[in-house]
Amino acid sequence: MKEITSQQQRVLDCIQIYLKKTGFPPTRADICKELGFKSPNSAETHLRALEKKGFISIESGTSRGISVKDQNNLFGGDEYPVIGLVAAGSPTLAEENIERTINCPKSFFESGFDYFLKVRGLSMKDAGIMEDDLIAVKKTTDVKNGDIVIARLDDEVTVKFFNRKSSNIVELEPANEDFENIVINLESEQLHIEGKSVGLLRRN
Amino acid sequence: MKEITSQQQRVLDCIQIYLKKTGFPPTRADICKELGFKSPNSAETHLRALEKKGFISIESGTSRGISVKDQNNLFGGDEYPVIGLVAAGSPTLAEENIERTINCPKSFFESGFDYFLKVRGLSMKDAGIMEDDLIAVKKTTDVKNGDIVIARLDDEVTVKFFNRKSSNIVELEPANEDFENIVINLESEQLHIEGKSVGLLRRN
DNA sequence: TATTATACTGTACATATATTCAGTATTTTT
């Protein structure tokens, strides 16, 4: 980041104050009005200088297309996708699978996570996981017995307790007596671990 | 704040995401592009509806003159206290009752909320509320039958389903067959509704 | 000394953008 001149600093301050007050960036004319310039080109040249020095970026041809580069990332929030637990197909992050996104601090769930998975059915109800709950999923294949995992068998995606019985046998256990354990022989069947649950979010 | 429709929510989300990504609000055309509308008037009417309902404000004659009202602003979170569900005494926000705080976007749970309550016991397990879960509590006495309420009887604080049987009789119903309904005669006993659950947060 | 950066005024114009009007259709409320 290069040195900034006092006038450029005034323009940068002006942009930030305007943003805070109105919620959107100023036009060239707005900056002129605020700082007493009489030509929009005064603002323009300052903006170009600020862009060149890396303080802002300007979207060409776009009204109010100024964005201040954030060196002070205060909230560290992020948009996390919500993915529907489709019966067939893996819960990829492809756009067609994303129902919506949720803004949530990065460190909201202890180990960090990658996306929310919307739960279908009640197979884990005794673990307190109900229909339409959002499970915070961390993408990993490093799971231990007792972990709640997101597993894929062929094209079926399911949320269950993970339990490795032996080197070749894995059991996926529901938390609902109406459902049966799923026993998988890794020699004859393919089991894909998408990730594990690191938290849960429910909105009434 | 009036009710928002699902399409209006999509538009509101779109604005927030666009803002986060670019640093400035979208135009009508931008919204159309994002959401697949074919006429800028589709975005316009949604924006007017959102303005009328108080979710955004629009500066007339101003390009990208959309600002999201603070109470809906997903960015810039707040610290919310976590209160232990002590067996005796009401869950006040007094400092000695606050275990810790959690940074969380203001409108993380739809209706807004005031604090997190840490759950003790399993009396609501069939409603998917487990030990150590954090219930997002909105302070209100305006509760309907079927709501999950935080109620105080003498010095005992409890989380239960609310069910008004008649003008004088209220039942507090657990979601666990090992527990009994609590029947309260409002003429002889004091029932204090601290608030209701608007969401739940679990961290593994 | 020539060149580049800074710091402006002023005019002009293409286009980005808000916004109105005219329709159609469905759902919700009164």
Place this chain on the structure above:
DNA sequence: AAAAATACTGAATATATGTACAGTATAATA
């Protein structure tokens, strides 16, 4: 049953806005 709200398409237009061009002047740099 009527009215209002929701949810769009499509076309048209006034204006808000970015941006280029033509100048002037001073300070910093090579």
